[in-house]
Amino acid sequence: MEQIISSSHHDHHPQPEKIDWSREENKVFENALVVLDHDSSDLFEQIAVRVPGKTPSQIQTHYNDLIEDIQMIESDLVPLP
16 A cells, blocks of 8 residues: 555656746845745745746745755755855
């Protein structure tokens, strides 16, 4: 039974599509993170209003990628440039 559940689990959850971010979009995103409350329940919606063309879901993915990158750098898993 576990084998059936685990094999079907991977079939229904495709990887999110990688979205390109311009330098300007990244700057607006980063500035929003500086001024907005990270504990706000609508943080990603607030940022999406500031970054035209990006959905709250895309903002959340970008945010999670940033957090993961920071954690890897802090853990010395990625060398600083």
